[in-house]
Amino acid sequence: MISSDLGFHGFSAETWTNLLSLVGYNHPAYSRRRPTLVIVEDADGAAIAAFRTDRGALRLAHYRGRDELAQLCWEQGCRNAIVVQEGALETLAERAASQMPLAGSYIQQWLAVFAALRRAEDEGTIHYWPPRPALPVPRTGMVERAIDLVLPRGTAAVLAAWEAGRLWTAVALRRRDSEIDTIAGPGTIQQWTGPLSGDHRRDHRAIRQAVDANLAPMHLGLYALRHDLERLLRASEPGAWLQAVALRELVLNPAPPYAGIALGADAARAVAHTTRGFLGGLDLFAHVEPLVSRAREHLGQASSMTHLLGFNPLERLAERLQRGDRE
Amino acid sequence: MGFGWPRLLANCPSRLVGYSLPRMTAPEAKHEMEFAGGCLVLGPRRVPLLCGAVHYFRLSPTDWSAALSGVKDLGLHFVDIYVPWSVHRAEDGRLDFGDTDPRLDLPRFLRLASDQGLLVYLRPGPHINAELTHFGLPSSVLDDEACQARTAAGNPVPFVAPPHCFAVPSYGSRAFLAATARWYRSVAKVVKPFLWPAGPVVLVQVDNEAAFYFRDGPYDQDYHPDSIAAYRALLDRKYGGLAGLNRAYGGGVASWREVEPPRSFDGRTREALRRQLDWAESREMLLADSLAEMRRALTDAGLGRLKTLHNLPMGDGGTPASLGRLQHVVDLVGADFYEGRHQLPMVRRRALRLAGSSELPFAPEIGVGGPPWFAPRSRNDTMAVLLCCLAYGVRGFNLYMAVDRDRWYGAALSEGGTRTDTGYVLRSLLKTLARVEFHRLQRPASVGLMVPHEYARLGRATHALGFVSPCVLEMLGIAATSACRQDRLGFARPVQLDFTDWLANAEALLDASRIPFVYLDSACHPSTWQDLAVVMTPCYEFADRARTADLERFVEGGGTVLWGPFHPELDQNLSPTEHPRLSAADRFDLSASPADRDRARTVLAQRTDLARSWPIERTGPAAGADSEALPLVQTSVHVDEQGPRALFVTNFGARREHVSVHVEVPAVFTDAVNGEQFKVEDRLAVSVREHACRMFVIERPDMGSPVELQP
Known part of the structure; x- marks a missing residue:
């Protein structure tokens, strides 16, 4: 996914931590999340080692096996548990080492690790509570095609957020060949643009022009105020994204075809959701959705990211952010 | 002080x-x-x-x-x-x-x-x-x-x-x-x-x-032929040849080529555990010898x-x-x-x-x-x-x-x-x-907590989480021994875990008594800690013979060793040996016995020769609350020949604290970063945000140059 000659520049400590906070790394609140319980079992299922990720070793005098992990987590104040069979990580490491293409791309290398991890999960030598969704391990080509959809080769994408009349954070990504080779922050972007007005509804044009000229032709640009962007990333209510675009709280420039389709689907979901209340619970979206899906398949791109990967990464992110906020 | x-x-x-x-x-x-x-x-x-x-x-x-x-x-x-x-x-x-x-x-x-x-x-x-x-x-x-x-x-x-x-x-x-x-x-x-x-x-x-x-998981690497050769060379030196090795391991190998390092943990018998410890030691030696060779190469290069x-x-x-x-x-x-x-x-x-x-x-x-x-x-x-x-x-x-x-x-x-x-x-x-x-300032500390390298080695050998290594666990903020096997391995307790508890409890005792201390690596030359007044260190059935000898010399020189819970009878290679007898009155089971912890607290409190950090108490809305939770906020004083010169107030907790420090010298305290100044007779009242540390320079009227408060 990232090139071996990746360039990363233009961030201060503040703008980088701001950017990561958008995707849930709410430092230092992140550190206050409830810990994970880790248990190492022998072949008979007896605990031979255990620890909490916030306090260290834990003596489990009465470990009764994986069936009681929920109770154990509750007793220990842990949000989740990972059970590892003795030797499982060594086996995982050997499999990853023997499968890893040392001359391959970073995607290929990580997929070798994921495949070894998934195999251990399937064999039951690594076990999670609560159970993790069984996301498929995609193949290299699938991941590359998914990235092609969002950021085609030779193009750039920008995300920028403003607060109090200044650029709160921003990132510009460039895809060269199959991998991302540049991650540029607000410092670099503002070197290209010169002074900005502080209003995202005006500045998006200057940013697009500057990125087109200095990095690569832009394929996608998202511009918003910080709090609007934070709200939208966590939004589960239908129509939120469409409404934000309509009110110019969120500016898309440029907006690739899939963004329009996504917003269209969002609108359909919003209409269905609103009408369901006064149509006696009749879910219109259930009838509309197949049409939208078909349209999505035929418009603009051959297939969606969800179809390619087997899951929708944005939905997963929103779920995770909401869960993180609750914790 | x-x-x-x-x-x-x-x-x-x-x-x-x-x-x-x-x-x-x-x-x-x-x-x-x-x-x-x-x-x-x-x-x-x-x-x-x-x-x-x-x-x-x-x-x-x-x-x-x-x-x-x-x-x-x-x-x-x-x-x-x-x-x-x-x-x-x-x-x-x-x-x-x-x-x-x-x-x-x-x-x-x-x-x-x-x-x-x-x-x-x-x-x-x-x-x-x-x-x-x-x-x-x-x-x-x-x-x-x-x-x-x-x-x-x-x-x-x-x-x-x-x-x-x-x-x-x-x-x-x-x-x-x-x-x-x-x-x-x-x-x-x-x-x-x-x-x-x-x-x-x-x-x-x-x-x-x-x-x-x-x-750096114990069985993660390195099984390179040259590393294995270095492992065999260590065993040769340690046991004086194959015959000695066979005696130590209870085996009957005929040549060094048959001596293979362990590839996973199997320390169920004393002999098998010895083999695991030797592998752990050879990994320590491999890094040290490699760096030594690199240093020689630098010297050879001029x-x-x-x-x-x-x-x-x-x-x-x-x-x-x-x-x-x-x-x-x-x-x-x-x-x-x-x-x-x-x-x-x-x-x-x-x-x-x-x-x-x-x-x-x-x-x-x-x-x-x-x-x-x-x-x-x-x-x-x-x-x-x-x-x-x-x-x-x-x-x-x-x-x-x-x-x-x-x-x-x-x-x-x-x-x-x-x-x-x-x-x-x-x-x-x-x-x-x-x-x-x-x-050139000094942080006066008269107590050392000694981490025995032989127990840390056992901790690494018994690590049960593969490449999520002891080093990685400490990077996460927990003890490196957290994922050790909890077996007793033939000892009275799981030494690999117990020694961490012993040290953690000693640390808590010293903090509660406001006694500044340092950690000592037992592999260091003893000259680095001979000037201390007290050394606290865990001891179990086995111990490095050189370490106990150093402790004995320290006692002979007038120092005090608080140790426990067990008097060792084996050396670091798990062979029987005579260790110096340390004072039974100074033996403490800090990991398992609350009574011993109380006794140690009393012993430390009675030692008036030990440096003390300046007392601190909460003020503001949280005054008096949670007093047992202290030392979430701690002071650390650094001195020169004339006395206190710098004060640090560190808040380890997750909320802002308003505290009052009982200072021992009337002085002007100036924040080293933002320049904020406080003229103080006996109490410095400051606020320290969560997870933060403030440094104050101490300037006393008797220090020569007059101290003027900044407007």
Whole structure:
């Protein structure tokens, strides 16, 4: 996914931590999340080692096996548990080492690790509570095609957020060949643009022009105020994204075809959701959705990211952010 | 304070020579170089180890001068430079030091550093990390199977480092060490004209963060044939040949070729456990011997007059290469700090390890900002970690990065040498450190908590979580022994876990009693801790015979050893031996017995000769609440010959605290960073935000210059 000659520049400590906070790394609140319980079992299922990720070793005098992990987590104040069979990580490491293409791309290398991890999960030598969704391990080509959809080769994408009349954070990504080779922050972007007005509804044009000229032709640009962007990333209510675009709280420039389709689907979901209340619970979206899906398949791109990967990464992110906020 | 600081400072120089550096164009009258008094002593000059990292190869040469000037203006005396092997090696295999690419013109950069009056801390690897692809190692090494480390099954050992995984080299590989020696010779050829006293280069680092590239699980690596040969050689030395080995292991091997290292844990019998411990020891030795060979290669290349250093990584409490062991290999061993501010308890513990085990507690890398693939670090993280290091004994440090560069954010200076927000704050702190001559202050501590290396070794051997290694666990902020097997292994208790509890409880006792202490690495030379009044250390059925002998000598010299829970009867190799009898009255079961903890608390409270930190209490809305939760906020006082000179107040908790410190001297207290001043008779009332540390300079009316409160 990232090139071996990746360039990363233009961030201060503040703008980088701001950017990561958008995707849930709410430092230092992140550190206050409830810990994970880790248990190492022998072949008979007896605990031979255990620890909490916030306090260290834990003596489990009465470990009764994986069936009681929920109770154990509750007793220990842990949000989740990972059970590892003795030797499982060594086996995982050997499999990853023997499968890893040392001359391959970073995607290929990580997929070798994921495949070894998934195999251990399937064999039951690594076990999670609560159970993790069984996301498929995609193949290299699938991941590359998914990235092609969002950021085609030779193009750039920008995300920028403003607060109090200044650029709160921003990132510009460039895809060269199959991998991302540049991650540029607000410092670099503002070197290209010169002074900005502080209003995202005006500045998006200057940013697009500057990125087109200095990095690569832009394929996608998202511009918003910080709090609007934070709200939208966590939004589960239908129509939120469409409404934000309509009110110019969120500016898309440029907006690739899939963004329009996504917003269209969002609108359909919003209409269905609103009408369901006064149509006696009749879910219109259930009838509309197949049409939208078909349209999505035929418009603009051959297939969606969800179809390619087997899951929708944005939905997963929103779920995770909401869960993180609750914790 | 109930102690005499003049005695504690007896070895400090009474008068220091100023440390502004002239341009180094003429040879010095005297060419001695040593670490003393918190400084690098260069002939008549004493230079505090205050450094800033600059990656010349990532900057435009037109920025070099401005960047170095910015480093100097920050108040730093050294520029730290990596010399990356992979970057200087052109595709055709030739080495380019500026002949083709002006960014690689190392001689020009060294001349500019000298012109600025900066000394140079040279770091030629071979491993440098520096967020370079493949950690600065060239493909000629990485692709050479003879250089690659091996897993238990004989596979290369991939390190999943962004932006591209690579097969890590073997610290035992003769081919790798020979290639490294050739690289050092090439660097030395370029650097020789710039060695002190003719030039600015004074320090050289041997390798970087030697921890098997963080793949240091006990059975993760290294099964390279040369490493296995080194393991067999260790066994040969240790047991005096095959016959001795067969006796120790209860086996009947006929030749050394049949002696194989363990590839997973099997320590169910005493003999089998001995075999696991020997493997763990051989991994410690492999790193130390490899660094020793690299140091010899530097000497052979003509850099032998420079002082040598090594930096331990975060998680050093879990790595096989301990501070004590490496001190026998290089002149100065330090530790790197990249923690976040919510990890201040771990920062404190690591700083106390340096303070107790090093002649000059030095942090070769304190993260100013960070790389994009670590947990994000804000300016508050940088300042909290740096101040906490200083509070608990670190005397010198390297700001990494001083100057911004690719694959980094948050440095003190822009690429063109302009100060960032963080740079301004650091400049303010550095000015204060210079004003109080911080390098020569002392943090009085008369108690040492000794970490027995033989129990740490058992902890590594019994680690049950593979590549999520003890080092990685400590990096996460928990004890390196957290994932140890909990079996008793034939002892009364699981020693590998119990000793950590014993030390943690001792630490809590000392904190509650306001007794400053340091951590001692038992592999250090005993001279580093002979001046303490009390040493506290766990002991179980087995113990290193040399350690107990050192403790006995310490007692004979008038010191007190608080130990327990068991008197040892075996040596570190689990063979029966006679250990010196330590006082039964000073035996404490701190891990399991609340009564013993109370008794130890009483014993410590009665020792009026021990230094005490200044009392502190909560004020404001939380006054009186949670008093048992203290020491969430702690004080740390640093003194010179005249008395207290600096006070640190550290808040380890997750909420802002308003506290009142009972000061022992009426004085003006000035915040070292923001300049806020408080004129205090007996109580300093301050607020400290969550996960933060404040430093106050203490200026008393009797100190000569009148102290004026700033408006």
